Amino acid sequence: MNILGINAYHANASVALVCNGRLVTAVEEERFNRVKYAAGFPTNAIRHCLAEAGLTIREIDHIAIPRNPWARMGRKLFYAARMPRFALDRIRALKHFSGIHEELAKACQVAPETMRAQYHRVEHHVAHLASAFFVSPFDHAAVLSTDGLGDFASTMWATGEGDRLKVHGAVGFPHSLGLYYTAISQYLGFWKFGDEYKVMGLAAYGEPAYQREFRRIIKPANGNGFSLGLEYFCHHRTGPEMTWRDSDKTPVQGQLYSPYLEKRLGHARTADEPVERQHKDIAASLQATLEEAYFRLLNSLWERTHQKAVCLAGGVAFNCVANGKIFDETPFSEVYVQPAAGDGGLSVGAAFYVHHQVLGRPRSFVMDHAYWGPQFTLEAVRLALESSGISDSFSVRKLSDEDLVRETAGRIAGGKIVGWFQGRAEWGPRALGNRSILVDPRRAEMKDVLNQRIKHRERFRPFAPSILEEATAQYFERSHPSPFMNLAYAVRPEKRAAIPAPTHVDGTGRLQTVSRGTNPLYWALIKEFEKLTGVPVLLNTSFNENEPIVLKPEEAMDCFRRTKMDVLVMGNYLIEKPNPCESSS
């Protein structure tokens, strides 16, 4: 039974292949076409998934599409009558989806009539819920999906029981925690798709001084969890949908906040203005009020389900600061957030939904690691190195696993910036030790060094720690595993000086707990670093420079060459620049 999940014509276009109930591979189109958050049709990702499994599109039995244009049609028609642009967007979306069979045939270079797969449409938030629960380790759990908007809903909650999801309720347009966060991020001058992450980092520098006002922006609502103070927003009048820049299919969100918000909070910050105290306080108020609404939702979900575990999905599930507080603010004692909690994960969710809920097959799969993307053999790495001519300029050595780990740990402990390229690419937006840039967490200056040499991020944005799973409790105030870097915990006060570089200004870290079972090589590297330094932690940031995370050896070499990275480790090859550039830091 082969099921292809395809998230197309939507942010984070992605594809997942599920064969006999097990995930074979999953990948976002952005990794291939090099356009961050790419939408459009994921031709490259489809070709990869089929090739990885040695299948042709004719051997696919079911195709799961995480979008149902007919969902909430009454509400859509109501708004379409008031907003002509929105009506046009709806028609365009319907047109896209009605041609998906032909588009797929074209991508796979077969005649459309030779494909026998049955198509299934899975509503956006149902696919999110499925992406969280059906791959979780839990047989029973509460499930919550919260994002901007998908199929005209922003939030949905359910109980997961075995191979069934039972949806209890949803919040529809125009009320949305995701749009709320995006609107205030825009007001603060952060307009790019995905910038909410920056604002979450900024929030730690402020105080929630504006929370009284913010409690008018998001209010509790009976049965619905929350509602927006619509006077602060304009999406309910001008249209909610995202557009796609024609040139590269980058998602663009129009202005969401209204003039009334500026009247209440003062002029919006433009992107080139300095970040002042009030911006930090507004970010802190935004975050604090989001958390209030989020925990209200979670607590009422617990009241309804009385489950120990909760599974989370949707863009808001990337709010690691809020996720890390769930244990304190709700009765839930176990949390699962799969690595592609945002719209990228819809392809996995839709495919598993079809397998379990539509076809009635039992569960047999747990996503306990994130390494579901393409991989390159050592021979492919060797050929890439050879054809690049990199050895003309840099030292290239092939080492045993043991020497590789020992030498790499030594370079990191010596203050070098190391690009680490191993095995299968990560599924989801976080680099988790296979396409990572690694540095010494003990050196406070490494945050600035990384920014100056490679990342060019705003100074207020934190970097994240990877820690040996078994050492978590020594360094953090919680030890619940966080294998996908989507929970932030307080670093123990006595350990903050030991790992200053990935400890945020508020004393927290968005940690990745690394287990020996799921990534033995990365675990061994951190273990070796611990032997050298006494610290079982590395600072881990994604292997990229203002682009999607590198996928292929060629892209890793390109990034290594054009930035001031000191060392590149690809497979068993260790590549070093001849003149280490400490002086330029």
Ligand SMILES: [Fe+2]
């Ligand atoms: Fe979504």
